[in-house]
């Protein structure tokens with residue numbers, strides 16, 4: 001069974017070095033899942049256990065960890081998504097009972113009767129969680145029967161009903177972790193002379209390369225040098241070792257109605273995967289390019305981007321970024337035009353091609369043509385390793401979005417933007433931009449998976465907004481600056497899957513023609529976060545209102561729009577300007593998706609379209 005519930009996380013470690021930082025980094029890799037509090041417990045070789053918990057972000061846990069010594073070679077950590085008891089420090093995990101510490105994902109359904117039983121036996125509960133019963137049950141069982149943690153865990157899990165991925169530590173036996181799984185995934189990561197466990201291998205990619213997925217009902221005991229796994233009947237078993245697995249179960253929609261919906265919701269994970277390993281100590285790490293080639297990038301004086309469709313829109317956003325953040329002149333062109341236009345090549349120009357499949361016929365032809373024109377080098381940004389575009393380019397940066405099945409591109413687009421933004425930081429540094437620019441970009445990128453998780457919770461309000469559109473024949477999308485290409489992408493998505501004719505305009509262009517179209521049958525969708533162009537955009541909005549236009553404004557609190565007749569607003573969380581194009585894209589994807597749902601179109605395979613455009 002696949003786990004689609006993107007919440008809560010577990011990380012555990014047994015090593016011969018201090019593991020506090022590994023635990024915190026692991027939790028950070030799981031932040032995209034959404035959670036309300038975080039905590040960890042570590043134990044040193046003398047059996048001294050320290051536990052720290054905080055509500056809110058993992059960063060507040062990390063900050064608190066800096067102010068007190070947290071030493072231990074063994075530890076467990078957790079991000080909680082509250083099911084039983086409010087989000088609070090007392091309810092955050094780990095939960096303790098004398099020498100025992102427990103982290104748990106899932107729900108113990110019979111916790112009430114167990115709680116009453118344990119209170120009767122004299123236990124004091126310090127939290128409102130279902131999880132705390134596990135800690136006290138283990139303690140009780142140990143007092144009754146003695147024996148190792150593994151031995152007492154067998155009768156304890158037999159008393160639990162519900163779902164659990166649980167990892168347990170005993171401070172009197174500090175070089176060991178025991179874990180059990182039922183209905184909530186756990187994966188072991190094997191390092192060199194150390195072992196780890198987590199709810200998702202993403203948490204362990206920095207410390208382990210070999211993984212063992214536990215099966216339902218498994219119980220495992222691990223030290224830094226040994227692993228013993230037992231099935232639900234208590235028999236010792238071997239489970240297969242795997243290399244890092246594909247994170248996406250591409251052939252299965254799971255609980256989602258459409259692949260497109262699934263792929264929209266996979267974006268926090270897709271972005272996290274695309275960023276992981278490429279950001280180190282606050283800097284972009286593109287060592288995957290190889291040092292020779294990366295050195296050639298120092299000579300780049302101009303960038304030419306070529307792409308089609310949605311990828312073309314990613315290129316248009318990148319043009320704003322390359323010029324404003326890296327100071328590198330950049331042009332963007334549709335592949336089918338570029339290939340027949342006899343373009344004049346600037347000195348030291350880098351050709352960047354963008355394609356989800358890497359087989360887009362026009363883009364491939366443009367790449368092949370470019371080789372005869374004297375570009376400095378070619379770089380493909382692509383989602384399919386081994387595709388023609390990747391093989392035929394001098395270098396490639398992969399988007400790690402996983403297979404995209406919905407014809408209308410979603411996660412491939414946002415991960416393209418993330419790679420482009422990393423490239424902007426990387427190239428900017430090569431061109432002598434101050435380090436602060438790279439830091440600013442890296443910082444903004446690191447907030448992205450969590451921010452996208454947040455915007456997905458706006459699904460219902462956006463679904464309500466969709467009711468205003470489904471019966472319209474046309475729609476206009478407007479934006480300014482790097483949000484103008486996002487308006488174009490929003491319009492394309494609406495056309496593709498709901499068959500409503502939609503156009504995008506740079507807001508300043510309205511009075512040069514399209515204002516003539518405005519009436520109550522022409523809904524106008526505006527992307528208007530608080531930024532340096534907001535005042536200009538507000539004037540454009542007034543122009544539309546004065547002509548009876550109906551506006552739907554995607555905005556944030558600081559932009560201070562009020563709903564009134566003819567104006568609907570979706571007020572989203574505030575994000576850094578740098579990542580606003582990626583953030584607002586997701587809102588527009590949800591809008592098109594919900595309009596298409598109401599119109600009952602074929603969301604995943606819209607009429608007349610194909611996923612990989614391998615013909616000219």
Ligand code: GLU
Pocket residue numbers: 007008009079080081082083084085091104105106107108129130131
């Ligand atoms: N049911 C547990 C709680 O409310 C665990 C929730 C989770 O999976 O994070 O604390």
